[in-house]
Structure formats: C-alpha cells, structure tokens
Amino acid sequence: MLPIATLNLVKLSTSDHIPSRVIELEGVFNLRDLGGYPTADGRCTRWRQLFRSDALHRITPADLDTLNGLGIATVIDLRSQSEIAFAGQGLLLSGDITLMTTLDSVDDRVKGDTVRAVDLLSHRYLDYLANDRFLFVIKNLGDSDCYPAIINCFFGKDRTGVLAALLLEILGVDRSIVISDYALSSSRTGALIARLKEDPLYRETLEQTDPSLLAADPSTMSTFLQAVDKRYGGAESWARARGITSSDLAHLRANLLVDLH
Numbered sequence: 001m002l003p004i005a006t007l008n009l010v011k012l013s014t015s016d017h018i019p020s021r022v023i024e025l026e027g028v029f030n031l032r033d034l035g036g037y038p039t040a041d042g043r044c045t046r047w048r049q050l051f052r053s054d055a056l057h058r059i060t061p062a063d064l065d066t067l068n069g070l071g072i073a074t075v076i077d078l079r080s081q082s083e084i085a086f087a088g089q090g091l092l093l094s095g096d097i098t099l100m101t102t103l104d105s106v107d108d109r110v111k112g113d114t115v116r117a118v119d120l121l122s123h124r125y126l127d128y129l130a131n132d133r134f135l136f137v138i139k140n141l142g143d144s145d146c147y148p149a150i151i152n153c154f155f156g157k158d159r160t161g162v163l164a165a166l167l168l169e170i171l172g173v174d175r176s177i178v179i180s181d182y183a184l185s186s187s188r189t190g191a192l193i194a195r196l197k198e199d200p201l202y203r204e205t206l207e208q209t210d211p212s213l214l215a216a217d218p219s220t221m222s223t224f225l226q227a228v229d230k231r232y233g234g235a236e237s238w239a240r241a242r243g244i245t246s247s248d249l250a251h252l253r254a255n256l257l258v259d260l261h
Contacts, residue, residue, distance in 0.1 A: 019048060021036070031053040034050045034256075035049060041172055046255075051150040054152060056089075057087045057089055057090035072149070073146055074099075076151045129232075138167070139244065141252055167252075179221045182221040
C-alpha cells in the first residue's frame with residue numbers, strides 16, 4: 001500500500017499548481033478534494049469537482065463563503081433522516097447550494113462488539129451495499145449540473161468513506177491510493193471528536209466507544225474491498241448488478257475524469 005505520508009506529499013502539495021486536497025474550515029474538519037488521483041487508463045480524477053466531508057451543519061458564515069468560492073452546487077447528505085432532523089442543515093439552508101438527501105437509512109451507530117473493530121467496520125461497510133442509497137448517488141453524479149459537489153455524512157469516514165472508495169475503484173484509481181485516501185480521515189477526525197465531547201449529548205457515547213471504531217484504519221478498507229471483490233467481482237460489477245448502466249458509468253467518468261496531457 002502506498003504510505004500515507006507519501007500520499008500526502010504527492011497529493012496534498014500546493015507546489016506546481018497542485019490544489020490543496022484538504023479544505024480548512026472553521027466548523028468542518030474532514031472536507032477533502034477527491035481530485036488528482038491517477039487512473040489505470042492514464043487519466044486523473046478532476047480537481048475541485050467532487051469533495052468528501054463530515055457533516056456540514058456547523059459551518060460558519062466564513063465557511064459558507066469558502067464553499068461558495070469553490071462553486072459548490074450540490075451537497076449530497078448521506079446522514080439518515082433522523083440525523084438530519086436532529087442536527088439540521090445549518091447555514092446551508094441560507095445559500096444557493098442544492099441539498100440532496102438519500103431516502104434510505106443506513107445504520108451507522110458506533111457501538112462496540114466482541115469482534116475486532118476492523119472486522120466490525122468492514123462487515124458494516126459490506127452491509128451498506130444492500131441499500132440503494134449509494135446507487136442513487138452514483139446515478140445523480142452522472143448529471144454534470146450537480147457539480148462541484150460534496151458527499152458527506154456525520155464523521156465523513158464511514159458512509160462517505162465507503163462511497164468515495166467505490167467511486168474511486170469504479171473510476172480505476174489504484175487500490176493502494178483508494179485505501180490511503182480512506183485512511184487520511186484518521187488525521188482529520190480527532191478535532192471533530194474533541195468538539196463533540198464538549199456536548200453532553202455525544203460525550204458519554206463517544207467515551208464508551210472503542211477508539212478503533214472512530215479511526216480509519218487502512219486494514220478496514222482493505223478488508224472491505226477484498227470482500228467486495230469476492231462477493232460481487234469488484235465495485236463496478238456490484239454497481240452494474242444493482243442497476244447502474246453503461247451510460248450511467250460513462251457519464252460518471254466524463255464528469256470526474258480528465259486526461260493527464
């Protein structure tokens with residue numbers, strides 16, 4: 001696997017006109033660009049086209065200005081309807097950004113179990129694939145009018161991390177990079193967890209949760225993707241078996257890939 005430090009050096013550098021992958025905000029801690037990743041067919045994922053993030057309901061006015069400066073057209077919220085009802089959408093409701101929610105709910109609770117955290121999370125991730133919400137997003141990402149777009153959930157590492165990994169795999173990004181992109185969340189969510197522990201509504205649950213469940217261990221994503229290979233024949237085969245068409249994939253690639261030269 002490509003070491004995370006190397007990924008940071010190569011992909012996060014702002015030298016040679018390479019945009020910064022991490023977008024620093026005041027109320028959001030895990031907003032990252034999915035651009036700049038090379039693919040097997042010699043292309044590259046587009047910069048400033050698709051982002052991944054933790055929940056955006058705590059954005060500040062300055063953060064909203066930053067999102068508007070990035071030209072964000074759509075936020076695709078992977079949180080459940082009950083999560084959205086509880087936390088809201090914050091200042092996103094005051095802007096011109098289109099908010100898209102998925103209709104199906106995915107259980108993303110962070111309670112522990114007797115099995116290893118890596119195995120618990122990878123099994124949970126595999127369960128996500130039985131739900132239609134990721135297919136809904138993939139189809140919508142075929143529409144060029146929705147870009148630039150952000151996909152997000154609560155921490156920005158589980159539901160968002162799985163969807164980002166599936167998209168990168170479908171686009172032909174090397175698996176070592178896909179895994180390293182997932183693992184970058186471990187360096188971003190500490191501040192979010194610290195913020196949440198200031199709130200009595202979250203503190204007790206977080207303090208009783210195995211820290212490994214809140215991390216983004218590379219082994220978790222590696223185990224999950226191997227299981228996708230074994231069960232479905234890979235991310236693209238999973239998507240096609242669930243109704244994603246060749247036309248859907250062609251539009252997705254047209255929107256998210258660019259020639260390197």
